[in-house]
Amino acid sequence: MALNSAEGKATLSFSDGTPALELPIYKGTIGPDVIDIRQLYAKTGKFTYDPGFLSTASCNSTITYIDGDKGELLYRGYPIEQLATKCDYLEVCHLLLFGDLPNEKQRAEFVSRVTKHTMVNEQMQFFLRGFRRDAHPMAVLTGLVGALSAFYPDSINLHDPWQREVSAIRLIAKLPTLVAMAYKYSIGQPYMYPRNDLSYAANFMRMMFATPCEDYKPNEVLVRALDRIFTLHADHEQNASTSTVRLCASSGTNPFAAIAAGVACLWGPAHGGANEACLNMLYDIQKQGGVAKIGEFIAQVKDKNSNVKLMGFGHRVYKNYDPRAKLMRETCHEVLGELGLGDDPLFKLAMALERIALEDEYFVSRKLYPNVDYYSGIVQKAIGIPVPLFTAIFALARTVGWIAQLNEMIADPEYKIGRPRQLYVGSVKRDVKPIKER
Numbered sequence: 001m002a003l004n005s006a007e008g009k010a011t012l013s014f015s016d017g018t019p020a021l022e023l024p025i026y027k028g029t030i031g032p033d034v035i036d037i038r039q040l041y042a043k044t045g046k047f048t049y050d051p052g053f054l055s056t057a058s059c060n061s062t063i064t065y066i067d068g069d070k071g072e073l074l075y076r077g078y079p080i081e082q083l084a085t086k087c088d089y090l091e092v093c094h095l096l097l098f099g100d101l102p103n104e105k106q107r108a109e110f111v112s113r114v115t116k117h118t119m120v121n122e123q124m125q126f127f128l129r130g131f132r133r134d135a136h137p138m139a140v141l142t143g144l145v146g147a148l149s150a151f152y153p154d155s156i157n158l159h160d161p162w163q164r165e166v167s168a169i170r171l172i173a174k175l176p177t178l179v180a181m182a183y184k185y186s187i188g189q190p191y192m193y194p195r196n197d198l199s200y201a202a203n204f205m206r207m208m209f210a211t212p213c214e215d216y217k218p219n220e221v222l223v224r225a226l227d228r229i230f231t232l233h234a235d236h237e238q239n240a241s242t243s244t245v246r247l248c249a250s251s252g253t254n255p256f257a258a259i260a261a262g263v264a265c266l267w268g269p270a271h272g273g274a275n276e277a278c279l280n281m282l283y284d285i286q287k288q289g290g291v292a293k294i295g296e297f298i299a300q301v302k303d304k305n306s307n308v309k310l311m312g313f314g315h316r317v318y319k320n321y322d323p324r325a326k327l328m329r330e331t332c333h334e335v336l337g338e339l340g341l342g343d344d345p346l347f348k349l350a351m352a353l354e355r356i357a358l359e360d361e362y363f364v365s366r367k368l369y370p371n372v373d374y375y376s377g378i379v380q381k382a383i384g385i386p387v388p389l390f391t392a393i394f395a396l397a398r399t400v401g402w403i404a405q406l407n408e409m410i411a412d413p414e415y416k417i418g419r420p421r422q423l424y425v426g427s428v429k430r431d432v433k434p435i436k437e438r
């Protein structure tokens with residue numbers, strides 16, 4: 001989106017004789033102002049330096065807003081707490097994709113469109129067969145999502161708004177089918193075709209847990225929990241995987257390829273892989289003695305030489321409680337209650353670990369709080385989702401955010417291919433010597 005006129009100026013002065021430069025300042029609707037440095041290199045021959053993007057707004061966006069100090073998350077202006085309790089995931093998808101919540105007619109149309117795209121090309125199952133049965137689901141999903149561009153060549157032109165919309169619907173509709181297929185393949189069970197009479201989350205549960213041998217009725221409490229997991233993970237501003245999708249798509253590649261890049265990035269344990277890593281961490285503490293061993297574990301986390309982190313804690317933006325973690329903890333109570341697992345030792349351990357960490361000076365001084373992944377693993381495990389599949393569920397839910405961000409970028413008249421520069425600190429120019437003289 002083109003920026004409004006500048007509302008202030010910053011003057012940059014230099015100690016090396018370069019003339020001072022006035023840079024425009026732009027204000028967002030809410031949140032920090034930005035200093036527009038686009039003319040900096042042309043006017044001074046200098047770049048800015050910000051590895052890890054600690055102080056860099058890589059784009060302007062109307063989709064998601066996070067206030068890390070308040071612990072606030074808004075999708076298109078709506079607080080996550082209201083969306084998670086008053087809307088379902090497909091309504092949230094409509095909101096992220098098209099800018100507002102659907103009315104009844106729009107909702108029915110959107111649900112029908114998504115539902116009618118849930119099947120994947122039958123050939124896809126032969127593609128799956130090329131994988132080892134014990135392959136990590138994220139390795140499989142990265143391949144399957146990338147392969148969609150080969151199966152749906154009629155919606156790969158990134159610069160055609162209609163093709164972008166069709167690919168968006170296809171991705172939202174087919175991701176649950178692909179994740180469930182990856183799971184069924186890993187356990188050697190037949191794939192279950194999608195059912196159009198079920199909700200998005202209920203259909204996913206059925207594709208995951210039903211077999212052709214008997215009827216399957218998804219539990220309503222678990223369906224609601226899964227739907228909430230999807231909503232809480234649907235978008236999160238310019239995080240690593242979203243920035244990956246934007247950068248990848250900025251080359252003009254097709255939407256399926258760009259989303260596959262997002263899936264690959266999400267896999268890492270510092271990002272979406274944290275939910276799997278967090279549950280494995282809780283299991284480890286449990287094996288070593290449970291609550292009694294929390295003190296030892298925390299001491300390891302604080303030891304800078306140990307490389308041990310408290311997974312599911314900390315966030316680049318939230319320096320207060322992650323609002324998604326609160327909602328997820330509530331869902332955790334509901335799901336465990338429904339399943340008669342109120343005394344689940346892992347949940348008790350997670351709550352005790354959270355309490356102890358939140359009272360510890362190390363975590364307090366660094367403003368480290370539980371993030372969304374701290375409790376999501378316990379909920380998913382209770383639903384019956386195997387641990388290695390957790391990040392694939394995150395990818396399924398985040399797909400709508402990725403595609404909404406990609407659409408926003410491509411539709412922006414100011415869009416350019418992403419091409420960061422660098423501070424080169426390598427060797428100066430030198431000549432290649434004959435091999436015997438090296």
Ligand code: CMC
Binds near residue numbers: 239274310368371
């Ligand atoms: N356990 C122990 N220490 C931590 C943790 C943690 N989970 N997170 C940050 N710290 C420490 C870190 O060592 C550093 O200490 P010091 O100042 O003494 O060097 C300080 O806190 C600041 O951390 P940072 O690494 O500079 O912060 P960052 O913004 O670069 O990293 C993070 C954010 C999410 C990568 C990091 O907190 C982390 O690795 N957390 C664990 C993994 C995790 O739960 N990730 C999920 C994030 S939410 C879902 C998602 O985005 O996918």
